Amino acid sequence: MKKAVLLIIIAALAVLSACAGGSARSTLTALKTSDYASTDFSATGAVVLAPEQASYTVTAEEITCTVTNNTPGNVTYDEQYALEIFLQDGWHPIPFPKNMIFAPVGYTLRPGVTNILSIKLSEHDFPFEPGHYRLVKQVDDYAVSAEFDLQ
Numbered sequence: 001m002k003k004a005v006l007l008i009i010i011a012a013l014a015v016l017s018a019c020a021g022g023s024a025r026s027t028l029t030a031l032k033t034s035d036y037a038s039t040d041f042s043a044t045g046a047v048v049l050a051p052e053q054a055s056y057t058v059t060a061e062e063i064t065c066t067v068t069n070n071t072p073g074n075v076t077y078d079e080q081y082a083l084e085i086f087l088q089d090g091w092h093p094i095p096f097p098k099n100m101i102f103a104p105v106g107y108t109l110r111p112g113v114t115n116i117l118s119i120k121l122s123e124h125d126f127p128f129e130p131g132h133y134r135l136v137k138q139v140d141d142y143a144v145s146a147e148f149d150l151q
Contacts, residue, residue, distance in 0.1 A: 033092060034084055034090065034092060034093055035093070036084075041143050041145055042142040042143060042144060046070050046142060047071065047139045047144050049065055049066070049135065049137055049145060050068070051063065051064070051065050051135070051147070051148040052065060052066065054149065055148065055150075056148060056149070056150055057151060058128055058151060060121060061121060062118045062120045063118070063119045063135065064116060064117070064118050065116070065118075065146045066115065066116055067117055067137065067139060069110065069139075070112070071111060072111055074110055075108075075109050076107060076139070077109070077140070078102065079103050079105055081136060083135055084133065084134050084136060085132070086133070086134070087131075094126050095125075095126070096124065097124070097125045117135075129150070130149075134147045135148075
C-alpha cells in the first residue's frame, strides 16, 4: 500500500514538473531586461559587428557574424557574448544553460582585419521563435552588437 501511494506521488510530481515547463510565451515574459542601453554601443565604426545575413530561419543551428577592426591598433576579444531578443518593452537577454562555460581563449584582431564568429543557437535552452534578436560582444573597450531576425 505504501509503495502504491509513493508511486502515485512520484507520478503526480512528474506530471506537475512537466507542466511547470510552461510555454514559449511564458518563457519570454519571464526574461529580465538587458543590461545594455543604446548609448553603451560604439557608434564610431572603430569596431564593427555585423550578421552575415539579415534574417535566418527559426530552425537555424547557428548565426554567423563578422567582427572588423577599423582602428589603427590591435583589439582583443574572447568567447563570451550575450544574445538578446527584442520584445515590446525593449531588449531582453536570452539566458544560458546553467552549465554553459566559455573557453578562456583570447583573440587578437589586427587593424583592417575581419574575423568570423559563429554562435550555436542549439547551445541555448530557449524556445526560439520568430522575432528580432541581437548578438552583443565586448571587443576591448567597445561594446558592439549585430541585429538579425529569425523567421
